[in-house]
Amino acid sequence: xxxxxxxxRPGQSTLLDSDGSYxxxxxxxxxxxxxxxxxxxxxxxxxxxxxEAQYWSWSRELDFGYFSKPPLIAWLIRGATEICGQSEACIxxxxxxxxxxxxxxxxxxxxxxxxxxIGFWSAIVFATLPGVSYSSLLMTTDxxxxxLWTVMLYVWVMLVKRRSMGFAVLLGVAIxxxxxxxxxxxxxxxxxxxxxxxxxxxxxxxxxxxxxxxxLVALALFSPNIAWNAxxxxxxxxxxxxxxxxxxxxxxxxxxxEYLIVQFGIFGPILFVVLARGACREIRAPRxxxxxxxxxxxxxxxxxxxxxxxxxxxxxxxxxTAYPAATIFVTAVMLELNRQTLFRVSLGLHLAxxxxxxxxPAFARTWPVFEQLQFLRSVVGWKEVAGAVRAKLAEERYxxxxxxxxxxxxxxLYYLRSSDVPLYVWAPGSAPHNHYEMTRPxxxxxxxxxxxxxxxxxxxxxxxxxxxxxxxxxxRVPPVRDEARDVHFCRLAGYKSRLRRLD
Numbered sequence: 335x336x337x338x339x340x341x342x343r344p345g346q347s348t349l350l351d352s353d354g355s356y357x358x359x360x361x362x363x364x365x366x367x368x369x370x371x372x373x374x375x376x377x378x379x380x381x382x383x384x385x386e387a388q389y390w391s392w393s394r395e396l397d398f399g400y401f402s403k404p405p406l407i408a409w410l411i412r413g414a415t416e417i418c419g420q421s422e423a424c425i426x427x428x429x430x431x432x433x434x435x436x437x438x439x440x441x442x443x444x445x446x447x448x449x450x451x452i453g454f455w456s457a458i459v460f461a462t463l464p465g466v467s468y469s470s471l472l473m474t475t476d477x478x479x480x481x482l483w484t485v486m487l488y489v490w491v492m493l494v495k496r497r498s499m500g501f502a503v504l505l506g507v508a509i510x511x512x513x514x515x516x517x518x519x520x521x522x523x524x525x526x527x528x529x530x531x532x533x534x535x536x537x538x539x540x541x542x543x544x545x546x547x548x549x550l551v552a553l554a555l556f557s558p559n560i561a562w563n564a565x566x567x568x569x570x571x572x573x574x575x576x577x578x579x580x581x582x583x584x585x586x587x588x589x590x591x592e593y594l595i596v597q598f599g600i601f602g603p604i605l606f607v608v609l610a611r612g613a614c615r616e617i618r619a620p621r622x623x624x625x626x627x628x629x630x631x632x633x634x635x636x637x638x639x640x641x642x643x644x645x646x647x648x649x650x651x652x653x654x655t656a657y658p659a660a661t662i663f664v665t666a667v668m669l670e671l672n673r674q675t676l677f678r679v680s681l682g683l684h685l686a687x688x689x690x691x692x693x694x695p696a697f698a699r700t701w702p703v704f705e706q707l708q709f710l711r712s713v714v715g716w717k718e719v720a721g722a723v724r725a726k727l728a729e730e731r732y733x734x735x736x737x738x739x740x741x742x743x744x745x746x747l748y749y750l751r752s753s754d755v756p757l758y759v760w761a762p763g764s765a766p767h768n769h770y771e772m773t774r775p776x777x778x779x780x781x782x783x784x785x786x787x788x789x790x791x792x793x794x795x796x797x798x799x800x801x802x803x804x805x806x807x808x809x810r811v812p813p814v815r816d817e818a819r820d821v822h823f824c825r826l827a828g829y830k831s832r833l834r835r836l837d
Contacts, residue, residue, distance in 0.1 A: 356450040360441055360457055364434050367461055370692050371430035371470050376423040378471070378695030381716040386473050387744035388769065390415075390425055399562030401769035402573040406515040407475045414473075420751065429477045430470045436658070437461040439484035444662045446491050447624040452666050455677075460661040462681065465600035465654065467688040471695060475516040476654050482512035483655045486522055487631055490529075494539045494627070502544035506551025513556040517574055521635050521655050529630035533623065536630075569772060584645050593643035596650030597636070601657055604680040605664045612667040625666065631659035715813030720749030722809040722821050723787055727755055733781025734758055736826065738788050738796065740768040746787070756781075760796055778831035785825065792824040801828030 382390065392400050392408035393415065399405055410428055418424040437457045445453030460466060469476055486508035493501035512519030530536040539545075563570050598606050613633060616625050635656035642648045668677045699714055723735065723746065735750075735757045737743050743759050750757070758780055759770040766772035783802075786792055797803045806823035813819050 353445070353450040356441075356454040360438075360454050363458055364437055364461060367688070368430050368434045370689070371433075372427060374471055374692035374695060375426045375430065378422065378426075379697070379699050380422075380695045380713040382422055382425065382745070382748055383472060383713050384741045384744050385475075386422075386425060387716075387748040388740070389473065389475075390420075391744060391747045392769070395773075397562065398558040399566070399570060401569045401766070401772050403475055403516065403570065404514045404556075404559045405562075406478050406511070407473070410478060411473060426471065426473045429473045432477050432481045433461065433466055433470045436481045436484045439481070439488050440658055440661060443484070443488040443491055443658075444665065446488065446495070447627070447662065448666055452662070452669060455669065456662040456665040459605070459665050459681065459684075460658065462684040462688050463600070463605075463657060463661065464602055464684060464687050464691075465651070465657065467684070467691045469651070469654075471691065476651055478515040479512060479518060480654055480658065482508055482515055482519065483522070484658045486512060486519075487658055490526065490631075491627065493544070494533075494535055497539055497542075497544065499544060499547060502547045503551055506548035507555065509548065510552035510555025513552065514559060517570070518652065518655055521638070524634050524638065525631040528634045529627055532620075532626060532630065535623065536627075566772070569766070578642065578646060586644060586646065589647050590640055590644040593640060593648045593650065597653060600650055600653075601660065602680055602684055604676060604683070605661075608664045608667055608673075608676075609660050612663060625663060628659040628663040628666075632656040632663065715811050715819050716745040716749055718811040718813075719819065719821055720746060722811060723750060723785070724753065726785055726787075726806065726823055727753065730783070730825075732783055732785045732825075734784050736760060736776055736780070736784045736786045736796075738786075738790075738793065740770055742787065742789060743770040743774070755785075762795070778829055780829070782829070783825055783827045785823065788822045788824075789819065791822050797824060797826065799830055800826045801830065802826065 389403075389407045389411055392405075393412035396408060396412060397405060400408065410432075411425055414424055414428045418427065437460050440460045441453040441457035443453070444456035469480075486505065489501055489504045489508055493505055509519060509522050512522065526536070526540075530540060559570075601609070609632075612625075613629055616622065616629060620626055633656075635653055639648045639653050642652075665677075667673075719742075727735075732755055735746065735755055736759075737746060737757065738760045740759070743757060747757055758774050758776040759768075761767075761771040761775040766775070784800075785806075786796065792803075792805065802825075804825040806825055809821045809823070810818040811821055
C-alpha cells in the first residue's frame with residue numbers, strides 16, 4: 335500500500351521503530367499537549383461563549399433532545415460538573431481530554447492503514463491542527479462529534495479489512511452515538527456510500543447483513559432523540575432547515591470563497607494545499623486503496639459544504655468531520671514523497687500557533703493585541719453584566735427577570751445561577767426560534783414586578799404590553815478597555831394579558 339521514504343524501511347526491527355516505541359512517544363506528546371491545554375483552560379479569563387452557556391443550561395435539565403442539538407453535549411457537561419463543579423474551567427476541561435482520545439483513534443486508523451510510523455505522525459498532526467487547538471479550549475458539539483467520527487473511521491477501516499459482524503455492530507454504535515452528539519454525523523452515511531461507489535471491497539463489506547446490522551444499531555441508539563423531536567414538533571429539524579437557508583438568489587460566490595479561505599485556517603495552509611494536490615493526483619490515477627478510503631471520508635464533506643456555501647452559507651467548522659481522514663491522507667502523502675522540510679515547517683507553524691492559542695484566553699483582558707479580535711470582545715464582560723443585574727435585583731424584590739435574546743438568556747442563566755429569581759424570554763412570534771423561547775417563554779403567569787434586561791433600549795414592542803413601565807437607567811459594562819456594553823433596565827408590571835401580541 336505504501337512505500338516508506340529512505341528514513342524508514344519496512345521490516346526494520348529496531349527498538350526505535352517498534353510499535354511500542356511509537357505508542358510511548360505518542361503518549362508523551364499527547365500528554366504534554368493535554369497538560370498545556372488543561373492549564374490554558376484553567377488560566378483563561380474569558381467568559382463562557384454563548385453556545386457553552388446554553389449547553390450548560392441544558393445540562394441542568396437532562397433530556398433526550400434540545401431545540402437545536404441532540405443531547406450528548408448536555409450529558410457530558412453534566413458529567414463534568416458533577417465531578418469538578420460549575421466553573422468555566424470545569425465545563426471546558428472535557429474538551430482537550432476528548433480531543434486527546436480522538437488523536438489516539440487517528441493513530442489507530444493510521445496504523446491500521448500504513449503502520450505505526452504514519453499512525454504516530456498523523457496523530458501528532460491532527461492534535462496540532464489550528465482548528466483542533468482552537469476547539470480544544472471550548473466545549474462545543476464539535477468536540478464529542480469528532481471523537482465519535484474518529485471511532486467510526488477506525489471501525490470502518492477494520493470492517494473493510496475483516497468484514498466481521500462485530501465491527502458492523504461497533505460501526506452502528508459509533509454512528510448512533512455520534513448522531514446524539516451532532517446532526518453532522520449523518521455525513522458518515524454519505525462517506526460510506528461514496529466509498530462503496532468506488533471500491534469493490536467497500537461494497538462487499540456491506541453485504542451479508544453487515545450494513546443492515548450497523549444501520550439498525552445506529553437507529554436504535556438515535557431513536558430517543560427522534561422520539562423527543564416528534565413530541566416537540568421537530569424543532570431540531572426546523573432549526574437545521576433554517577440554517578441551510580436556501581433562498582433566492584441561489585448563488586453566493588463570495589460565501590463559497592470565504593468558506594474555502596476559512597478551511598486554510600482550520601487545517602493549515604500547507605496541509606490544505608497538499609490535500610488538494612494529493613487528491614487530484616489520486617483521483618486522476620488511483621493507486622492506493624487506503625488513500626481512496628481516506629478521500630471518501632473527507633472530499634464528500636468538503637464538496638457538500640462548498641455547494642451549501644455557494645447556495646447560502648456554511649460556517650467553517652461545519653466541515654470538521656472531513657479533517658480526521660484528511661490528516662492521515664496528507665501525512666501519508668508527505669512522508670511517502672519524503673517532503674520532510676515541508677512537513678516540519680507545517681508542524682512547527684502549527685505548534686507555535688497552538689501555543690499562542692493556548693495563551694490568548696489567559697491574557698485576553700490585558701494584552702492590547704487581543705482587543706482587536708471580535709471573538710474575544712464577545713466573550714468578556716458577561717460576569718460584569720450579571721453583576722449589574724444582581725445589583726438591580728438587590729434594590730427591589732422582583733418576581734422575574736425578562737430578557738429579549740438567546741445570548742443574554744444563556745449568559746445570565748449561567749452567571750446568575752445562584753439567584754432564585756426565575757428568568758424568562760420574550761418570544762415575539764407564535765413559534766419558538768430557540769430553546770429558551772420554547773422552554774422559558776414569557777406568559778401572563780410570569781410573577782411581577784419584572785426586571786427587564788436588554789442590551790438595547792427597552793423596546794416599545796415589549797414595554798407597551800404593560801401598564802406600568804419604569805426606566806431604571808443604563809449600566810456601561812466594559813468588555814475590553816476601549817469599548818463598553820450598554821445594559822438597559824426597565825421595571826415592568828401590569829401585563830395586558832387580554833391584548834393580543836402582534837409583534
